[in-house]
Amino acid sequence: MSEQIDSTKEKLETIALEVVSMEGEDIPTMGNIFNLLCEIETDADSFSAAPFSNLLEGLKIYLEKVVLRETDDFAPFEEGLAHLQSAFRCVENQSDY
Numbered sequence: 348m349s350e351q352i353d354s355t356k357e358k359l360e361t362i363a364l365e366v367v368s369m370e371g372e373d374i375p376t377m378g379n380i381f382n383l384l385c386e387i388e389t390d391a392d393s394f395s396a397a398p399f400s401n402l403l404e405g406l407k408i409y410l411e412k413v414v415l416r417e418t419d420d421f422a423p424f425e426e427g428l429a430h431l432q433s434a435f436r437c438v439e440n441q442s443d444y
Contacts, residue, residue, distance in 0.1 A: 351390040352439055358383045358390075359432055366425060377414050381407065398444040399434040406431060 362383050369376045384407050391400055406427045412418050437444040 351393040355387050355390045355435060356439065358387050359435055362428065363432070366428060372416075372419075374414060377410060381410050381414070384410070394438055396434065396438045396444070399431065399438055402427060402431045402434055 362380050365376055365380050365383075384403060388400075388403055388407075391403060406424060409418075409424050409427065413421060413424065434444045
């Protein structure tokens with residue numbers, strides 16, 4: 348499980364960096380972020396924390412809406428990512444979120 352935790356941590360850091368450096372409607376970057384979220388979802392199966400998994404699914408759904416231009420407000424995704432990182436820290440420290 349330690350390997351999945353390390354992998355997830357690295358992917359979350361990569362997503363955060365991508366979000367911070369993204370300019371405008373950068374569809375390729377959003378696609379990369381979506382792929383990383385899917386990879387994290389696979390890793391998360393091993394540590395199965397409901398709040399983390401629920402936030403992850405919500406972020407995937409919202410990012411899909413941004414890519415499809417159903418919304419142009421990226422702020423909720425950024426806020427959700429911050430919550431996902433907090434939930435992950437709880438998983439990593441084996442505490443409640």
